[in-house]
Amino acid sequence: MAADGNHVTVLTTNARRVSDFWQPSTSEAPSLPAHEVLDGVVVERLQLIHPWPAPYRFGLLRRAGLWLHLCRLPAGLVRPAQQHLSRWMPPLRGLSNALRQWGPEVDLIHADDSSWDGLLLAAATAARRYRKPLVVRPLMHLGNAWVQSHHAMAHQVSVYRDAAAVLALSQREAAAIEALGISPQRIHIIRMGVEPEIPVSPETLDTAGFRREHAVGGPIVAFVGANTYDKGAFALAEAVIQLNLEGLPLDLVCAGPQGEGLRAFLQQQPSEVQAVVRDRVHILGIVDEVTKHRLLGACNLFALPSQVDTFGIVFLEAWLHSKPVRQRWRNS
Template sequence: MGSRLAKDGHHVTVLTTNARRVSDFWLPSMSENQPLPAQEILDAVVVQRLRLTHPWPAPYLFGLLRRAGLWMQLSRLPSTLVRPVQQRLSRWMPPLRGLATALGRWGPEVDLIHADDSSWDGLFLAAASAARRYRKPLVVRPLMHLGGAWVRAHYQMAHQVSVYREAAVVLALSKREA
């Protein structure tokens, strides 16, 4: 999508992480691979990567916070109570050094903010917050897994649903996401 927009003459910047694998979000990488560059240009798209951090008690913190948010979702407590707690927990899922600074630098300049994959709560909510702060349209793509109710619950938490509802556009890839 970004490459196509860049070919059409738009300036496209992707703000992402330095993760190579999903497990990099909760486990410090033990890879012998060279680290990904902090910034590069790929197909005329500026890619800026922020470094994941792994605060104590890594690798358990991410999983504990994720389960706490899910437990709250399944608890049947009112979403007005659950949502603020889930939003607070999400700041650490994943912790990214420099995220607020990067959003502050890019947010005022962009035409829109696109957030991908609601399972990375902290990134998803940070993008929504920046869109709100800078009054930019928010485009989201949930990328839900299509498993049973237990799996879907991870993508239908109160704080995620509030982002879907405030988005200017939701790019649904399936009927279930819609």
């Protein structure tokens, strides 16, 4: 858009990692600038704040809102309390001022990922104040009741009902949104897609080189996404370890954020499996697009046994490389 001559401003935060939302960053990297221009795009970063008792405040307030939802009290009672709690989801300095500055100038307000309910409600408030159409893409996670409640609390549902449109990624998500009392006429399925060509040249892809760089000679199971329990990284690591112990040698290569949580989980495993962990589980952390496609090109199987995803676009990216895909749906 900027290359076409449009004025583009991105309003974001100074977070480098997900954990920065609830605790001060421990990164040794310099702080991100509050204002900069990247390739013609103006980037404005709002500062995250961490009031006492950080890092516990974020989790405590989140659980309080979910507890109100799961108690099944009347929505009219819990909605005001959840709206109040959402002010710290995430705790941003200057969000209201930024929306007052930009709200009158835009033609449409789009709220993405309703689990960040503070941003969702801020967007809804700005849409009402400046009489702009609001489009919401909840990105609902469709696991058990606890997982679904992150997107189905009373104050979130009230925003969906008032929105001009609610976007779903799949028929399953659309059905879950409609079950919350949202008119099906307002729900639009915008399916995921990728360009039909691998965006990396064969020379750059160099899958044999990727294997050499990571000292992997046999079959590779690839995982791309947040390295968390809900995404299935822990279960997949356990499965790969067990298969190795049973005599089937294969390597797991994980790419994505929150690798420190997976490392901590693996360090807690029994001593007799630590050699397998050391030799067969590779945690790359956050990688660039080229490295991601090199991994997908080099692997023998892509697995994302997530309990929560609506639909992962990385499935399509793995299919671009003609790789078999293993996923998991959980309906209860």
